[in-house]
Every structure is written in C-alpha cells, then in structure tokens.
Amino acid sequence: MTSTDEQAVLDANAAFYAAFAAADAEAMDALWARSTEPTCVHPGWDALRGRERVMASWRAIFQSGAPPIACAGPTVHALGTDAALVLCTEVIAGGTLVAANVFVREPDGFRLVHHQASPAPHRPTPARRADLN
C-alpha cells in the first residue's frame, strides 16, 4: 500500500466521521462497500452482518439527531495491498471509545467494510481536562 493509498484511507476515515457527526444517512451509505457485505459492531450492540442491517443501524442512530463525535489520533495499518485498518479514538460526550474501521479498495476509492467501537478506559477527555484548568 502506497503513501497515496494510506492518505486516501485516512480521507475516507475522516469522511466517515463527518457523515457520522452530521447524522447524514445518505453520505454514510455512500461510504460503505458494495463489493462485499459489511459488518458493524456499535458499542453494546450485537454484531451486524450485511449492508441492509448495517445501514438500518445508522438510520436508527441518526434518528436521535447529530451526535457530538470526533475522531482523534487515527493510524493506518495496511492489510495487504487492497485493504487497510484505521485505529482511532472516538471522542464523544462523556468519554472516549476505541474504534477500528476497515476499508477495502473499490473502483471509486476505499470504502468501509467494518466498524467496531469499544468503550475505552475511563479518563478525562480533552474537553473535560480543559474544564479543570
């Protein structure tokens, strides 16, 4: 995987969090793979297998409005030449999550095939640390 590919994966990861934070179901749909059935594990949810279930989960989440979520410290880890994993921290209201996002190369760019977010160890988030200053 070239450095251009790695940047394309980071851009796709940033687009995922932009769609997530905007509760934009249409943009979210466009970011997920069509060449293979994706999977998703939301925090505290069962694993979701298949595009239909995964997209229904985003629509359900977005019904509550735009969530305050931001991605911090993403790192790219190549999985051969046509796939890559991004590991990052999700900064949400009240804490952080550890997330892995897996992308595969499709004709028009890298697309998500797996998202999994897990609760991270409890510690002050940057916003809360700022409050303490």
Add this chain to the structure above:
Amino acid sequence: MTSTDEQAVLDANAAFYAAFAAADAEAMDALWARSTEPTCVHPGWDALRGRERVMASWRAIFQSGAPPIACAGPTVHALGTDAALVLCTEVIAGGTLVAANVFVREPDGFRLVHHQASPAPHRPTPARRADLN
C-alpha cells in the same frame, strides 16, 4: 478468496481461541503476523499498536491462568484476496463479547493482525440458561 482460504482463516481463528483458552503464550505468539505490525483492543483497554505491546498484553492476561473462553458462531468476511475478518461471539464466564479478528496471508498461512473484543448486550449465556432449566 477461495473456500479453501476461508477454511484456513476459520482454522486460524480456532487456533487463536485454543491458544487463548490454554493461556499458551508461545502458541499465541506464533499465530500473530510478522509481515506487519499488529493491533489489539482488549475489552476496556486502550488500543495496542505493535507486536511487542500486543504480545506483552497476552503474557499479562495469561498470568492469571487459563481463561474459560470459547468462540461461537464465527463468520468469515473476505477483505480482498489476502486478508479476511472473522466476526464471532466470545463466550466467557458471566457473559459474552463480540469479537473481530483480522487475518492476513503470510508465506506459511493466515496470521492475526487485529483482535478486538467488545462487551455484547447482556443476556443469559447458554451455560446460565442451562442453569435455569
């Protein structure tokens, strides 16, 4: 990815849980990739990046002895031709976790490059259901 490859990935996933349940640090080490730096997210831990940190985490976990863990319902999801994700349920004492294990093809077979286990929705495990009968 051929059906032979998919079976090889399932076999590697089974070997991972066998090493995990046996607290066999040497077997665990042999199952993880050497062609790329692996990553790992244990439940409630921060993300671990790099072989040294990941292997140190397994040695630390195994110091408590062999954990009662079993894998249920694994499914394989190809990531191009040389990588695949396995999604499964981890049955542990007191509940279940949802786990994703990512494997890449190396000269001597498929090796782990990422493991992430997240708390699953609370419900009676098969063992606990049996207790209720």
